Amino acid sequence: MLIRFVNAAILALVTILTLTGVYGMVWTLGEWAYEVHRMAGWALIALIPWKAGIAWRSLKRGLGPRFDRGPLVVISVLLAVAALLVIAWGLVWAWNVGPWVFAFRQSAISLHWIVALSLVPFLALHVWRRWPRPKRVDFTSRRAALKMLALGGAGVVGWWLAEALAEARADTDTPRRVTGSRERASFSGNGFPITNNAGEGKIRLDAASWQLAVAGAVDDPFTLTYDELLALPASEVTATIDCTTGWYSTQVWRGVRLVDLLARAGVQPPVGSLRIRTVSGYLADFPLAEANEILLATHVGGETLTHWHGYPVRAVVPSRRGWFWVKWVTGIEALPGPRPARVTSDGKLDAPV
DSSP: OHHHHHHHHHHHHHHHHHHHHHHHHHBSOOHHHHHHHHHHHHHHHHHHHHHHHHHHHHHTTOOOSSGGGTHHHHHHHHHHHHHHHHHHHHHHHHTTOSOSSOBTTBOHHHHHHHHHHHHHHHHHHHHHHHOOOOOTHHHHSHHHHHHHHHHHHHHHHHHHHHHHHHHHHOOTTSOBOTTSOEEOSTTOGGGSOOOOOTTTTOSOOOTTTOEEEEEESBSSOEEEEHHHHHHSOOEEEEEEEEOTTSEEEEEEEEEEEHHHHHHHHOBOSSEEEEEEEETTSOEEEEEGGGGGTOEEEEEETTEEOOGGGTTTOEEEOTTBOGGGSOOSEEEEEEEEOSSOOEEOTTSOEEOOO
């Protein structure tokens, strides 16, 4: 009964950690998701002694010729070691221990989520082949209820103590955001950090030949030159770019609102989403309603964007993580959707999310 409860609890907690972790890699809003992620992590840590005892009893049986007693045991051991490293990297980052670049040119928080996501298929194999199926009595009995209460309490207490330690060790020069990222070079124009996907940035765009195409499910597709884009009414927004490698930076961005370009093109119903494309082929899709907050920035902090920050145009998406802030934008495409969308009289896009 204990084995089934521990295994089922670990699976439930890992599911919560995966869902909240993926959420946190996409959105910067929703503080609750980040805190649930941390509490679930501490509840998982509380189960380690019991899981270690279960694993030790299994290992004492030795290896055998069958897949479940041979290769899968080795995979499971490696999985456990990697999981402990994932936990350690998360704590190292939260408690501001060690250098910013930790290993393999990655920060501890980058290693935390990269390795964690890579472990999901191996955990699924381990659960499928080795874990006993839970029974209702494992969770409906009085003893099981007490275990779950204790586990929840461990998660809350561990989270509270860990956050207190993180606050005590915080660097006042690089304050930590709820996402876990640390502040870097806010209000510095082009002075904030540069993060690119592998191979990006090799193509340097020339403003004289660059064009922005607005196409797809619109009444009047068009293209703009750089000078034509600069001649349009400009908007400014103060927004924070928050990168999954562990830094954030608040800047004043200037450019053209995406919704204004869509209004000019005439969105055709039904349109449900839009796609922003770069010169390299990298793209990001957004619900059409999100166009209300997206700025196509040409300047940051009063400075023209530099090449490595996305010149001539990058997307500013305040509610999203940095990898949605597409650089070197060359195309906007409206994609068909299930329900009509329209631009209202006050210049906002009314569309399903």
